[in-house]
Amino acid sequence: MKLNRSEKQNQLSILPSVDELLKSSQGNEWLSNYPRTIVLQSIRDVLSAKRKSILDGLIPDITIETLNREIKDKILKLSSYSLVPVINATGIVIHTNLGRATLPEKILKNILAIGRGYSNLEYDLETGKRGKRHIHTKRLLKQITGAEDAFIVNNNAAAVLLCLKTIAEGKEVIVSRSELVEIGGSFRVPDVMAASNAILKEVGTTNKTHLFDYKNAINKNTGLILKVHQSNYKIIGFTDDVKIEDLVSLGKKHRIPVMFDLGSGCLLDLKPYGIYSEPSVQEIIKTGVGIISFSGDKLLGGPQGGIIVGKQKYIEKIQKNPMARALRIDKLTIAAFEAIFMEYLDREKAKKEIPVLNMLFQTPGEIRSRARRIATLLQKTVKNTNIEVIKDTSKAGGGSLPEAEFPTFAVSLKPEGISVNDLEARLRRSSPPVISRIKGHSLLLDARTVRKEDIPPLVKAVSISLFQQ
């Protein structure tokens, strides 16, 4: 049934005005609990949606109860934060879309302490004069990595940009074709090169690059030899690339600086975990490389940041580049980095205390026991769903350790009467949102990334989502 013209007029005239709703007892209650602009916007939005559907000839529910309920929902939506905690049940530890590294308690405490009051951010307590913000992270970084000097900027993309701009602006930068990578869509080596006004000099082929390729490309205008970690992909088969040691020797011979964009930047030796593809920052520094850059929030497990370590002569120049000011980190990030570097002074403790390392290198038994706990609790509350704990594998994520597969355990859900895609969407929209993984006809909750404290809200979110059917 559709409304004719006079019926439409009639319906529109029944609709209360913004003012009437605002002055009602409900309106007064909203105004005393929420900001006026949000209450006003919510009333206007709900009324205009009703008006539109009347004009379209439909008959919307415009009883006062419905209007009040819809306005209240709108108010709640508009007055809640957009950035909220979520439960990561994907098993991907360094999930860029879910905020990468989760931070240890000690770091959070230091962020709170520094954020809450004043600090000696740029104040020298010895002399009472102006100090430098970068000294707070320099000492520990040098100590941990063995580098001559260190400097941190906003993220690794910024670090690469700043290094290229300082060392190689207007000059040629030699890069292997197999390393012209794109990371997460926004960081592409050729684009960063262009933004820094350095000239990209590609050498070798996609699968093989030899030392002579680099050597033959050197000329009077060569400013830098750059090696880039392939991060999120792997070339397998008939392949060859040049070791950083050999590039360093080549650079020395021709007096050309050598830089390594390590991407993840691991500060621990991962060989005891069977990972041989990810040399530590310390090992790379030992080769005598000029500059290394890496992220703070990938394998390192800290806040977002681009860490630059290497030879003092380059770091000093980089620090003096006017662009360094535009890319500088704030006091909360400095507080976080200093606290996490302190953890790394004791490697064994770091593995336990830093969540990224802890989640990656926990034993399969520990993951299985959390998966079983989730499954048991779910079996008690939900019906019509096949629930079992299955063995699977997860990835590190964030372009880190691309070829490493980590054995994991997940709770597999096969619901009746609702598709796994619908269940996945409901979980995403629940509070707190739960991000899961679909595999074939099951929905997987990978226990690797589900922390102990996530279990009760996770179970609740799944139960509610399955009850809605």
Ligand SMILES: *Cc1c(COP(=O)(O)O)cnc(C)c1O
């Ligand atoms: C992740 C990554 C980047 C970008 O680092 P951000 O900290 O995300 O800016 C650059 N290069 C490599 C090789 C990477 O893996």
